[in-house]
Structure formats: structure tokens, C-alpha cells
Amino acid sequence: MLKPAVNVMVKAARAGGNVLLRHMHRLDALNVVEKERLDYASEVDGLAEAEIVKELRRAHPDYAVLGEEGGAQKGNRGASRYTWVIDPLDGTSNYLRGLPHWCVSIALVENGEPLHAVVFDPLRNELFTATRGGGAQLNERRIRVAERRELAGAMLATGFAPRERARAGAQLECVRELLREAEDIRRAGSAALDLAYTACGRVDGYFEAGVKPWDIAAGVLLVREAGGRVSDFKGAAIGPLDGRDTGSRRIAAANVRLIEPLQKTIVASGYAAAFG
Numbered sequence: 001m002l003k004p005a006v007n008v009m010v011k012a013a014r015a016g017g018n019v020l021l022r023h024m025h026r027l028d029a030l031n032v033v034e035k036e037r038l039d040y041a042s043e044v045d046g047l048a049e050a051e052i053v054k055e056l057r058r059a060h061p062d063y064a065v066l067g068e069e070g071g072a073q074k075g076n077r078g079a080s081r082y083t084w085v086i087d088p089l090d091g092t093s094n095y096l097r098g099l100p101h102w103c104v105s106i107a108l109v110e111n112g113e114p115l116h117a118v119v120f121d122p123l124r125n126e127l128f129t130a131t132r133g134g135g136a137q138l139n140e141r142r143i144r145v146a147e148r149r150e151l152a153g154a155m156l157a158t159g160f161a162p163r164e165r166a167r168a169g170a171q172l173e174c175v176r177e178l179l180r181e182a183e184d185i186r187r188a189g190s191a192a193l194d195l196a197y198t199a200c201g202r203v204d205g206y207f208e209a210g211v212k213p214w215d216i217a218a219g220v221l222l223v224r225e226a227g228g229r230v231s232d233f234k235g236a237a238i239g240p241l242d243g244r245d246t247g248s249r250r251i252a253a254a255n256v257r258l259i260e261p262l263q264k265t266i267v268a269s270g271y272a273a274a275f276g
Contacts (some may be wrong), residue, residue, distance in 0.1 A: 003131050005060075005108055009118040010127065012055035013104045016088050017050040017122035020095065020104070023047075037244075044095075045069050048088035052106065056084045063108075064243065067215045072243035083109045083242040087214040091190035096125040105192035107217035112240025119196045128196040130224055136225035142242050146201035149257040151181040151265065154204040157194040158187055161210025163248055167274045171209070174271035175233035178262075195219025198253050199226035205254030205262050207233070208276065216251055217241040223253045233272040235263055250275060 001068050002010065023044045029189065049069045056065070062075040064083040074080070091102030100123050108116040110257075117136075117196050119128040128143075130136040136143050156178060159169065175185055186203060188194065192215060194206045199222035208272055220230045220241065230253045238249050254262050266272050 002129060003116060003134070005116050006118065006129055006131060008056065008059040009106045009108065009116060010120070010129065011122035012052045013106055013118045013127075015055050016052040016104045016120075017120050019048040019051050020089060020102070021122050022043060024095075024098075045089045045092060048104070049086060052086055052088055052104070053084070056106075060084075066109075066214060066243045066246070068212070069239065072246070081111050082115075085109050085114075085214050085217040085241060087192060090192040090215060094189045099189070101188050101193065102190055103193050103196075105214065105218045107221060107241065109213075109217055109240075109242045112242050112244060114217050114224075114241060115272075116226075117218035117221040119192050119218050119222065121193065128199065128218075130199075130218075130221045130225040130241070132221065132225070134225065136199050136222045138196075143200040143226050145199060145223065145226045145255040146204045146258075147255065148204045149255075151178065151258070151261050154182045156182050156185045156257065156262070157197065157206040158185055159191055159194065159202045159208040159211070160187060161208065161248075162209035167209065167271075170269070170271045170274035174266055174269040177265050177269040191215040192219050195253055196222055198221045198228060203250070205258050207234075207250075207252040207262060207266060209250040210248045211251055212248060213241040213246060216249065220251075220253075228253055229256050229259045231259070231263070233263060233266045233275070235260075 064080045065073040067086040087105040095102045095271045117130040198206045
């Protein structure tokens with residue numbers, strides 16, 4: 001049975017997803033802005049986030065909000081230990097091009113650590129949920145990370161974030177080293193779904209630089225509650241996932257055995273050193 005807070009998040013995610021679905025067939029009419037180089041947002045991102053925030057605020061008006069589009073907002077009573085961390089459309093470039101791979105991501109973060117998580121894929125009607133200490137589910141069925149113990153034969157996911165193109169050479173060298181053993185690497189365009197797919201074993205592991213708290217807050221908890229481990233490229237904590245630090249992160253996620261060889265290869269390739 002889902003926790004009351006998760007039920008609220010599911011309702012909000014479905015409301016946001018409905019906004020996205022309604023606008024799918026008029027993409028040419030959407031206003032699109034380039035927030036940073038090669039990093040786009042559309043009016044539908046803002047419309048979906050507004051719908052999500054409305055639902056969440058209705059249930060808990062005293063909680064803070066950190067949204068990709070609306071930024072940090074305090075609760076009705078000022079500072080709060082709880083923050084809704086929202087990406088209303090993770091995979092915006094896919095969405096704007098008609099590529100069917102994007103989602104809504106919502107996390108309830110307590111003092112920087114994810115407490116509840118929802119990642120919703122409206123096109124596939126796939127609902128990933130997790131609660132700290134309560135496991136992770138896909139459409140209310142328990143999920144677990146894959147059991148692969150080494151890089152040999154692994155299927156990995158990554159992303160090429162626009163914020164990190166200056167380090168693209170180091171990342172490509174890392175990919176080259178990983179492909180010496182791994183079966184393949186997928187780059188699908190949604191960090192939240194990459195983490196959700198890691199949680200349910202569709203991919204064996206995931207790594208990326210340049211992600212923000214709203215990209216990964218929900219997915220981090222999904223992986224942890226599915227029996228996996230999440231850290232930065234060198235094995236350290238990735239930092240608070242609320243409004244205290246909205247800078248770019250480096251993240252690696254896999255089961256407890258695979259994450260070590262994944263991190264070692266990232267470090268040995270020189271990719272981790274590219275960040276100082």
C-alpha cells in the first residue's frame with residue numbers, strides 16, 4: 001500500500017502527465033526557450049509544473065518547493081525541513097522532437113535526503129514509486145536492481161549533458177574504456193528514467209555528469225530502495241538534493257558489486273579527474 005504522501009505525489013504526477021499528453025500533438029505551436037546552450041524548455045514544462053505544484057500545495061502548503069522551472073519557493077510558513085523536488089518534464093528535447101521517452105519526476109526530500117519518490121512515464125503508463133525503508137515498485141510490483149557483478153556484458157546508461165560539453169573528450173574516453181568490457185551503452189535522454197531503469201534492472205548501471213537535483217532526486221531513492229548504490233564518480237556522497245545546493249552533480253548508480261568497477265573505470269579513464 002502506498003504511503004499517503006506518495007498518493008499525493010502520484011496524483012500530482014498524473015496531473016502533470018496529462019498536461020504533457022494534451023500538448024503532444026501541437027508541438028509546432030509551443031514557445032521554446034534556450035535556458036542555456038543546448039538546454040531547452042517550453043511553455044508546456046511550465047504548465048505541467050504549475051499543475052503539479054497546485055496538487056502538492058493543496059495537500060501540504062507548508063512544504064518548500066524546488067522546481068526546474070519555478071526554482072526554489074518557501075512553504076506558507078517559511079523555511080521547512082521538507083521540499084518537493086520537481087522535474088515536470090525530464091527529457092524535454094525528446095518531447096519537443098516527438099521522441100517517446102520522457103517522464104515526470106517528483107521527490108519529497110527531507111533535510112536534503114529523498115524520503116518518497118515518483119517517476120511517471122505517461123506514454124507507457126509506468127509508475128515508479130519508492131519510500132525510504134519501504135522498497136521500490138513499478139506499477140505497485142516490487143523491483144530490484146540487476147544482479148550483474150562485473151562490467152563484462154553489462155548494459156549501461158549515460159547522458160551527454162549540455163552543461164558538460166567542455167569535458168566531452170574525457171567522457172568519450174571513459175565510454176571507450178567501458179566498452180572494452182560492457183555489452184553496450186545507451187543514451188536515451190532522461191536521467192530520471194535512466195535511474196528508474198537501473199532500479200528495475202533494465203540497465204545494469206548509470207553514470208552522468210551535469211545533472212541537477214530535480215533530474216535525479218526521485219531516481220536516487222528508487223535505486224537505493226531497489227537494493228542499489230548511488231554516489232559520485234569517486235564513491236563520495238552526491239550532496240543534498242534540495243534548494244541548498246542546486247549545482248551540477250556527478251552520479252554513478254548500480255548494484256553494490258557493479259558500482260565499484262564502474263567507478264574505477266571512470267577514474268582510470270581520467271573522466272573523474274576532469275572535474276578536479
